[in-house]
Amino acid sequence: ALVKIEPMEKAAYPVLAEGLMKADPRGRQRILTVLTESGQQALAAPVFQKMLLADDAALRNDALLGLRKLGKDAVPVLLEGLQSATVEVRRVAATGLFDVVQMVRRERERITDDKDPADADAKLKAVLDALKKAEPQLTKALGDADIELRLTVAKTLYQATGDLEKALPPMIAALADKDAKVRKAAVQALRGVPDKSERLQKVLLAAAKDAVIDVKLEALTVLWLNHGESEAAQNALVEALKDASIRQNAYAMINRLIGQGNDLTQVILPLVKHPDAALRARGVALLKKPGHEDETVRTALVGALKDTSAAVRLQAVQSLTTGKDFPEDIVPPLVTMLADAEREIRMTTATQLRRFAEHAKLVAPALVTSLRDQEDLVRAEAAKSLAYFKEDAALSIPGLIKALREEDDNYVKECMVRTLALFGPDAKEAVPVLLDIIRKDASFNMALAALGRIGADAKDAAPVLVEVLKKDGSNKNVQDALGGIGADVAPMVVKLLADEKVATRLGAAAVLGKIGAASNAGEALEARLKDDDPSVRIAAAFAHFQVTGNAKPALKTLTEAAKKGERKLRLQALKNLKDMGAEAADAVPMLVTLLSDPDAMIRRQVEDSLQMIDPDALARAKAAMEGFSCAYSDG
Numbered sequence: 001a002l003v004k005i006e007p008m009e010k011a012a013y014p015v016l017a018e019g020l021m022k023a024d025p026r027g028r029q030r031i032l033t034v035l036t037e038s039g040q041q042a043l044a045a046p047v048f049q050k051m052l053l054a055d056d057a058a059l060r061n062d063a064l065l066g067l068r069k070l071g072k073d074a075v076p077v078l079l080e081g082l083q084s085a086t087v088e089v090r091r092v093a094a095t096g097l098f099d100v101v102q103m104v105r106r107e108r109e110r111i112t113d114d115k116d117p118a119d120a121d122a123k124l125k126a127v128l129d130a131l132k133k134a135e136p137q138l139t140k141a142l143g144d145a146d147i148e149l150r151l152t153v154a155k156t157l158y159q160a161t162g163d164l165e166k167a168l169p170p171m172i173a174a175l176a177d178k179d180a181k182v183r184k185a186a187v188q189a190l191r192g193v194p195d196k197s198e199r200l201q202k203v204l205l206a207a208a209k210d211a212v213i214d215v216k217l218e219a220l221t222v223l224w225l226n227h228g229e230s231e232a233a234q235n236a237l238v239e240a241l242k243d244a245s246i247r248q249n250a251y252a253m254i255n256r257l258i259g260q261g262n263d264l265t266q267v268i269l270p271l272v273k274h275p276d277a278a279l280r281a282r283g284v285a286l287l288k289k290p291g292h293e294d295e296t297v298r299t300a301l302v303g304a305l306k307d308t309s310a311a312v313r314l315q316a317v318q319s320l321t322t323g324k325d326f327p328e329d330i331v332p333p334l335v336t337m338l339a340d341a342e343r344e345i346r347m348t349t350a351t352q353l354r355r356f357a358e359h360a361k362l363v364a365p366a367l368v369t370s371l372r373d374q375e376d377l378v379r380a381e382a383a384k385s386l387a388y389f390k391e392d393a394a395l396s397i398p399g400l401i402k403a404l405r406e407e408d409d410n411y412v413k414e415c416m417v418r419t420l421a422l423f424g425p426d427a428k429e430a431v432p433v434l435l436d437i438i439r440k441d442a443s444f445n446m447a448l449a450a451l452g453r454i455g456a457d458a459k460d461a462a463p464v465l466v467e468v469l470k471k472d473g474s475n476k477n478v479q480d481a482l483g484g485i486g487a488d489v490a491p492m493v494v495k496l497l498a499d500e501k502v503a504t505r506l507g508a509a510a511v512l513g514k515i516g517a518a519s520n521a522g523e524a525l526e527a528r529l530k531d532d533d534p535s536v537r538i539a540a541a542f543a544h545f546q547v548t549g550n551a552k553p554a555l556k557t558l559t560e561a562a563k564k565g566e567r568k569l570r571l572q573a574l575k576n577l578k579d580m581g582a583e584a585a586d587a588v589p590m591l592v593t594l595l596s597d598p599d600a601m602i603r604r605q606v607e608d609s610l611q612m613i614d615p616d617a618l619a620r621a622k623a624a625m626e627g628f629s630c631a632y633s634d635g
Helices: 012-022 025-037 041-052 057-067 071-081 087-109 118-133 135-141 147-161 164-174 180-191 198-207 213-227 231-240 247-259 265-273 277-287 295-304 310-320 328-339 343-355 357-370 376-395 397-406 410-440 445-471 476-485 487-496 502-519 522-530 534-548 551-563 567-596 600-613 615-634
Strands: none
Touching (some): 012 041, 025 057, 041 087, 057 087, 087 135, 118 135, 135 147, 164 180, 198 213, 198 231, 213 231, 213 247, 247 277, 265 277, 277 295, 277 310, 310 328, 376 397, 445 476, 567 600, 567 615
């Protein structure tokens, strides 16, 4: 029956009111929605007033939900509720008044810059005017026997009038209440008071010593938000670090204050000497933010490197290595940590020292010494960090070579070889040890990559690498290594073009292509254009182009291979054409025809190749195909 009632009609509201008083919770919610969204607030208010004064707590709470959305029309109803003899009704009414203010404030805050705020401003002003007009009644309610009610009214009064002197006494009184929930609510009320006076600070400092964690934490939060710049608040937060139950929260607040540019050095420094190792570690961690450019901080952190607690020493290493600029006087004490008794500290130090490239003469030799550490992870980190000292590679290459000869762990060995590879030609003295590694394990790809990086100076490795290529022609790393060494290996590789194994011939062609014109292998590669194996013909064709720069022989072989045959070979031919770029322009007509190939992978690769060779031709071909498709569908 309610569905048929037109909510805009005044006569409907008594019916709805009766329904509210009798309906189950779900039904009440539906009727509440009708009342609050009908636009007839003045007619809805009496309904909610009846619910507010009811004995049923659920009805009172539902009334509160409705009234908070009515704006100024809710104020008279809630003020009348404040006069009730029932304390529960008075509490709900007081809460409702505060909620009404908060609701219209939030609505105003949600108005974006591109929207007109006039309506929201008017609504907020109407509520505040109504509350200011009711100031005598609210002031009288501050004398209510119920402290929760007094606190809520005080918050409302302050929101409406801004009169802190009138609102503050009930808030302070609530801080002394026996009920922890009331004390917490009082502190929360102070959060919204933008008063940074010493008076309020003292109140919060006292609350920060509350026996109940929730109250204490709330007080610390308000101190952090409203008084974080004061030394007293900072001291309170640091003191809170001693309480294990709220330590993490206090630590986060202090970090935020430091991040906002506050210098808490003087209040944090005492922690570094605290008897509790956990607090010393926290203190050292917090000092990293102000930075070691401060001599006092630097002295404290360097001193912490000698702490009896491993956790403190580890944190000192991390704090000293945070930032960008590192003064030279912190380097010697840091370097000594590479010899610390704790593996974690040695490993962290080895890792962090990679940031000290400007102090290579002090750091690199120490890291080289750590290449002989008893722990493999420490040796690995030392090897990886040495890669950051490329400008001073001479300081570490001899040590790396010696350590590499003695290393048994494959992971550490790979880290050492990778660093040598990054040093490139400067690491030419490492060729013998790299060759030893390859002779023992031809699949040690990083050693192959290092020889390739060393380049022509690794020519002594050519015979061994050629032998590896002969056994495993498809190994890209050995191909790159031989290609990196260059012309010196070409005569040996040319011989492999006639090897009986297809993979070896393929690998040889790839290497000669990488070497380029310096290989003088044009004739040898041209002979392979008639190889019995199509994959070798394709590889030889592209390599011939790389060596001679003559596109014609390559195009003949590659275009034929791209048209038909095994998908893998067609794709390879198309990729080679792409790599030839504009030099493959003569293949464009053939490639355009392949845009209609039945194989989707072929079509994608053709598009990719055309995009590199002649993007305009690709665009024209696609436009023509689309035009044909439209004409066909229209027909």
